[in-house]
Amino acid sequence: MSTSTSVQFTVGKLDAGMAILLTEDHHLIEFPSLLLPPGVTSGSIVNIGVNRNNEQEEAKKKEFWELQEAILEEFGRNEPEPPVLHIKHVTQTSVLLEWEPLVLHQAKLKGLDIYRNHNDNGQHVQHAPLGSNYIKLSGLELDHDYEFYITIKTTAGTLTSNKIKIKTHTLENLTGINVCFGILSNDDEEQDGENPSYTKQELIEILERIGASYSEQIGPNTTHLLCNIQGGSEYQKALDGSIPIVKPDWLVACEKAGKLQPALPFYLVPQTPVSEESNK
Numbered sequence: 001m002s003t004s005t006s007v008q009f010t011v012g013k014l015d016a017g018m019a020i021l022l023t024e025d026h027h028l029i030e031f032p033s034l035l036l037p038p039g040v041t042s043g044s045i046v047n048i049g050v051n052r053n054n055e056q057e058e059a060k061k062k063e064f065w066e067l068q069e070a071i072l073e074e075f076g077r078n079e080p081e082p083p084v085l086h087i088k089h090v091t092q093t094s095v096l097l098e099w100e101p102l103v104l105h106q107a108k109l110k111g112l113d114i115y116r117n118h119n120d121n122g123q124h125v126q127h128a129p130l131g132s133n134y135i136k137l138s139g140l141e142l143d144h145d146y147e148f149y150i151t152i153k154t155t156a157g158t159l160t161s162n163k164i165k166i167k168t169h170t171l172e173n174l175t176g177i178n179v180c181f182g183i184l185s186n187d188d189e190e191q192d193g194e195n196p197s198y199t200k201q202e203l204i205e206i207l208e209r210i211g212a213s214y215s216e217q218i219g220p221n222t223t224h225l226l227c228n229i230q231g232g233s234e235y236q237k238a239l240d241g242s243i244p245i246v247k248p249d250w251l252v253a254c255e256k257a258g259k260l261q262p263a264l265p266f267y268l269v270p271q272t273p274v275s276e277e278s279n280k
Contacts, residue, residue, distance in 0.1 A: 004051040011036070011044045021046070078105035080154050083112075083161040088134060089221035091176035092142050092169045092260055096221050098134040099150060099161065107156035117147035117163065136220055143170045171259040177212035179203075179251065180219075182227025182235045197228065198248040206255050218243065226251060227268060245269065 009021035012028070019033045019040075031048070040046060081103040089096035102109065109130055114137070115122040128135045128150070140146065149163045169176050185197035203226060207214055215222060218237040225238040225245045238245050250266035 004049055006047050006049040008045060008047050011040055011042055011046060014040070014042050021048075080104040080107040080152075080156050080159060082159040083150055083152050085148070085150055085161040085164050087164055087166055089176065089178065090166055090169060091223055092171060092173075093140050094136060094138040095140065095146070095148070095166050095168070096134060096136045097148055097150070097164065101133065102152060104154060104156075107154040109152060109154055111153040113151050113153075115149050115151065117149070122149070134220055140168050142168055144168050169260075174210040174212050174254055174260060177207070177210070177223055177251075177254070177260070178219075178221050179207065179212070179214045179224045179226050180217060180222050180234055180238070181214065182225050182238070182245070183229040183232050184226075184248065185228050198252070203248055203251055206251055210255050224250065224263065230269065 007023065009023060009029075009031075012020035012022050014020070014033060014036075017033060019031050019036060021029050021031050023029075036046065083102055084100040086098050086100070087095065088098040097114070112128040112130060114125040114128055114135060116125050117123075125137060125148075126135075137148075145165065145167050147163050147165045150161045152159050152161075181200055181203070184200055184203075204214065218225070218234050218241065222238075222241075222243055225234060225243055226248050227235060227245065228247050235245065237243075244263040245268045246263050246266040247268055250261060250263060253261045253266070
């Protein structure tokens with residue numbers, strides 16, 4: 001349903017763009033000349049009708065609220081979910097924490113922080129890169145209990161992960177060793193009695209006996225690079241990542257002693273220890 005009203009005007013000044021219209025009670029309004037009937041000049045009298053279209057008002061109102069509901073459904077009902085934290089790897093002095101892909105829905109990630117529980121109070125450890133899903137924390141105490149969790153700051157608020165309890169290894173626990181192999185001496189090379197060479201298969205068998213592991217490429221959980229020849233892509237990655245580069249004799253010494261051995265005496269080339277981990 002629509003309602004209408006009509007008002008009489010006298011055309012005053014008129015130009016190509018706007019007309020000055022005068023009401024009977026001497027009020028002035030500006031009106032687009034384009035909307036005036038043809039042939040109108042100054043002094044002409046015109047009636048202008050204004051209609052209110054209630055049906056269109058209701059249709060536009062319905063369209064507006066449907067849009068609001070769609071926006072709410074899309075952006076307001078699906079809140080981001082708390083992150084889920086896991087332990088990826090533990091050694092005597094470090095832990096590798098990993099979290100599942102974040103479920104943010106329409107929210108945006110603003111920050112990710114690592115916390116360590118101490119006396120029931122969360123102590124901030126460090127920020128994590130936003131594009132990563134893991135972080136390695138070094139410099140931990142030997143054979144010590146820890147509890148970690150992460151928080152994510154989003155445009156929809158801050159959420160906290162589950163809490164993870166870990167215990168760093170004793171020196172006798174060699175399962176945290178994870179090596180990558182660099183270039184080893186050829187099997188047919190003459191072996192030195194004091195510094196014998198070892199094949200990759202022999203070293204893998206040692207790892208299996210002590211419960212340790214290895215990977216073909218340098219990764220976040222790599223603890224040492226085993227090689228006796230400098231060079232290669234993994235060698236450079238180890239240098240860039242400050243990962244101890246040791247001769248295979250280090251692994252043999254660990255098995256023989258039944259506990260983790262200092263890396264420093266077995267360095268392939270002099271390196272500057274960067275953490276407590278590097279000296280064990």
